[in-house]
Amino acid sequence: MDTLNPDHPPLTVTPAEQAPRVWKFWGTALWGLFVFVAMFVGQIGAVVLLAAQRGLPMDLASVQLVGHEPQTLALSVIMGLPATLFAVWLAIAIKKASFVDYLALHWPSWKQLLFGAVGLILIVLAWETMSRALGREATPGFMTDLLKSGRDKGAALLLLFAFSVAAPMSEEILARGFLYRGWSASFLRVPGAILLSSLVWTVVHLQYDMYFLAEVFTIGLWFGYMRYRASSLWLTIILHALNNLTAVVLTMWLGS
Numbered sequence: 001m002d003t004l005n006p007d008h009p010p011l012t013v014t015p016a017e018q019a020p021r022v023w024k025f026w027g028t029a030l031w032g033l034f035v036f037v038a039m040f041v042g043q044i045g046a047v048v049l050l051a052a053q054r055g056l057p058m059d060l061a062s063v064q065l066v067g068h069e070p071q072t073l074a075l076s077v078i079m080g081l082p083a084t085l086f087a088v089w090l091a092i093a094i095k096k097a098s099f100v101d102y103l104a105l106h107w108p109s110w111k112q113l114l115f116g117a118v119g120l121i122l123i124v125l126a127w128e129t130m131s132r133a134l135g136r137e138a139t140p141g142f143m144t145d146l147l148k149s150g151r152d153k154g155a156a157l158l159l160l161f162a163f164s165v166a167a168p169m170s171e172e173i174l175a176r177g178f179l180y181r182g183w184s185a186s187f188l189r190v191p192g193a194i195l196l197s198s199l200v201w202t203v204v205h206l207q208y209d210m211y212f213l214a215e216v217f218t219i220g221l222w223f224g225y226m227r228y229r230a231s232s233l234w235l236t237i238i239l240h241a242l243n244n245l246t247a248v249v250l251t252m253w254l255g256s
Helices: 025-053 060-067 070-094 110-134 141-152 156-184 189-203 210-230 233-254
Strands: none
Touching: 025 060, 025 070, 025 156, 070 141, 070 156, 110 210, 110 233, 141 156, 141 233, 156 189, 156 210, 156 233, 189 210, 210 233
16 A cells, blocks of 8 residues: 555645635725725714704705814714724625734834835925915815814814824725725736725815825825835824824914
């Protein structure tokens, strides 16, 4: 028998490596749409809840009236975060994958953080210089009015948390987290995933004009590159948060 013959040892079969449990192009796109809708429902749900607490009729006029208030807008952005987290968690759980590994929730090194921050600063300074040369405002006017109004109405800290913590986490988990992860594993590969996820992230900011959308897109490309370079979503979340924090603080200070 071959199994007992030292000259003919039994064959050993190495188990094939299990393919990574990742949604590919269409799965990522459809689930990404679901995550976006969940984020929107979470945000609009906060506005509807506040309108109901005030005894206002449940119509579009009431939602618009309450939604324009700085405190309400801040709470709306904040409530979009748990909705986004749940939707992404559900999509990943169906694949029976690790939430942390799927989204690359790993801490970056200080060198990676410094490199990402320097690149972000250079991009923002380039756009700032261009804005001054063209005689354009560096911050959209409606954002300046919102932040000044929030400061005057005692909602400065709430707005600061909403735009510097909740918004960066929600947007990065969707764009550089879930969308990039799936699309980079599809036929798009890394370059296509960076490009398309940056485009989706830009579309989320359609309240801006084309000039500011172009700035958002270029920053998104940098975030996408850093996500690829460092394999860390925490890095892009931190960079996004620093960018928003600086913009909010400077806008409030310049408007004082």
